[in-house]
Amino acid sequence: MKIAQICPRYFPDIGGVETHVKEISERLAKAGHDVEVITTDPTGKLNRRDTINGVEIIRFRSFAPGNAYYFAPQIYFYLKQHNYDVIHAHSYHALPALFAALGKRERRFVFTPHYHRSGHTAFRNLLHKPYRFLGKIIFSRADIIICVSEYEKKLVESDFRVQGKTVKIPNGINLKEFENLKRQQKKDGEKILLYVGRLEEYKGVQYIIQSLPELRDFRLRVVGKGPYEEELHEMAKDLAVSERVEWLKNLSRRELLECYASSDVFLMLSSHEAYGITVAEALAAGTPCVVAKGSALEEFVDGEYCVGIESPIISNKISKAIKALEGNKHIAILSKKQILMDWNEVVEKIESLLSQSDE
The missing domain is CATH 3.40.50.2000 (Glycogen Phosphorylase B;)
Structure with missing residues (x-):
C-alpha cells in the first residue's frame, strides 16, 4: 500500500503525536509499504524533504502562532496531486487533519484524532466551539477512526456521533x-x-x-x-x-x-x-x-x-x-497488557485495518 501520514509536526520535534506517527510509519515501511509523512515546519529550518529509517518526509512551512494550529493549506494541494491508497491523518487539534480530509477524494481516509475535547489555553478553548464545525467535517469523511484509549473513544463518540467507525488501539512502547x-x-x-x-x-x-x-x-x-x-x-x-x-x-x-x-x-x-x-x-x-x-x-x-x-x-x-x-x-x-502494548503489536492491528480498507 501507498500510505500518506498527515501530522502537524514530526521528528526531530518530540511529543505524543510525533512519537506515535514515527513508530507506526517506520514499522509500516519496514513491512514493505510505501510510507510518506506529510507534515509542517513553522521555522523553515528543517529540510523540506528527508528520508529517515525508510520513511519519506515532506515538510511544508506553516503558520503556527503559539505553537498551535499549523495552518498549511499546501497539504491539501499536495494530496490532490499525488496518489495514495490510504490517507491517515493525526490530531484533531491542528489544521493539517482538516486539509487531509478535504483532500480525501476517492481514497480511504483513516483518522487518529488524539482528541482532548477542549483547547490547551483559555483562548484556544474559546476557539474550540466554532472549530467544532470544521472538526465534524474531518470525522464525517473518515472511514475509520482510531482512538488510543477508552476515554478518548467515549469522548469522540459522544461529541461527534460516529459509533460504528471507531476502534480502540492504544499507543505502544518498545518493551x-x-x-x-x-x-x-x-x-x-x-x-x-x-x-x-x-x-x-x-x-x-x-x-x-x-x-x-x-x-x-x-x-x-x-x-x-x-x-x-x-x-x-x-x-x-x-x-x-x-x-x-x-x-x-x-x-x-x-x-x-x-x-x-x-x-x-x-x-x-x-x-x-x-x-x-x-x-x-x-x-x-x-x-x-x-x-x-x-x-x-x-x-x-x-x-x-x-x-x-x-x-x-x-x-x-x-x-x-x-x-x-x-x-x-x-x-x-x-x-498488564491492557495498559502497555508493544509498538509491533500496535502496528499489526493498524496494518490490518488499513489492509481491510484497501479491499
Whole structure:
C-alpha cells in the first residue's frame, strides 16, 4: 500500500503525536509499504524533504502562532496531486487533519484524532466551539477512526456521533528497550522526581515545582522544552528551589530511558491527554507514577503503581501521593497488557485495518 501520514509536526520535534506517527510509519515501511509523512515546519529550518529509517518526509512551512494550529493549506494541494491508497491523518487539534480530509477524494481516509475535547489555553478553548464545525467535517469523511484509549473513544463518540467507525488501539512502547536498563548512581539519600514532555501550562509541570518546598528530600528533573519554559524557570526562582530543579533537553533515547529508570517517582499532571506515552514508559522502566485524574491518564491508575490526584491539584495532594508510592519499584506492571502494548503489536492491528480498507 501507498500510505500518506498527515501530522502537524514530526521528528526531530518530540511529543505524543510525533512519537506515535514515527513508530507506526517506520514499522509500516519496514513491512514493505510505501510510507510518506506529510507534515509542517513553522521555522523553515528543517529540510523540506528527508528520508529517515525508510520513511519519506515532506515538510511544508506553516503558520503556527503559539505553537498551535499549523495552518498549511499546501497539504491539501499536495494530496490532490499525488496518489495514495490510504490517507491517515493525526490530531484533531491542528489544521493539517482538516486539509487531509478535504483532500480525501476517492481514497480511504483513516483518522487518529488524539482528541482532548477542549483547547490547551483559555483562548484556544474559546476557539474550540466554532472549530467544532470544521472538526465534524474531518470525522464525517473518515472511514475509520482510531482512538488510543477508552476515554478518548467515549469522548469522540459522544461529541461527534460516529459509533460504528471507531476502534480502540492504544499507543505502544518498545518493551525491549526497557530490558537491562542501567540505573544512574545517585548521591546518598537523594530522591528524584521526573517529568518528561513538552513544557506547556496544561501539562501541569508548575504544580510539581510548587510542591518542592514541601518535598525537601527530592530533586526534580524536567526533560523537555516548550513555550512555558521561561515561566517555569521564574517560578522555581521565586520559590527558591532553582538549585533542586535540573532542566534537561535533547537527550539521546538511551539517556532518557536511564532517566526513567533512575527516578523514584514520575509525575504527569496534565489536564488533557488522550493516552500518556511517557506514563507508560515510566511504568515499563519500573518507576511508579502520579497522574492527574480527569483524562485518559486515569486509565493507568491502580492505586499501587500509579496514583491519581483529583482536581484542583495542590501541593499537599502531590506530596501525599508521592509518599504513598515511595520505594515502590516494580516489574510486574509489564504483564498488564491492557495498559502497555508493544509498538509491533500496535502496528499489526493498524496494518490490518488499513489492509481491510484497501479491499
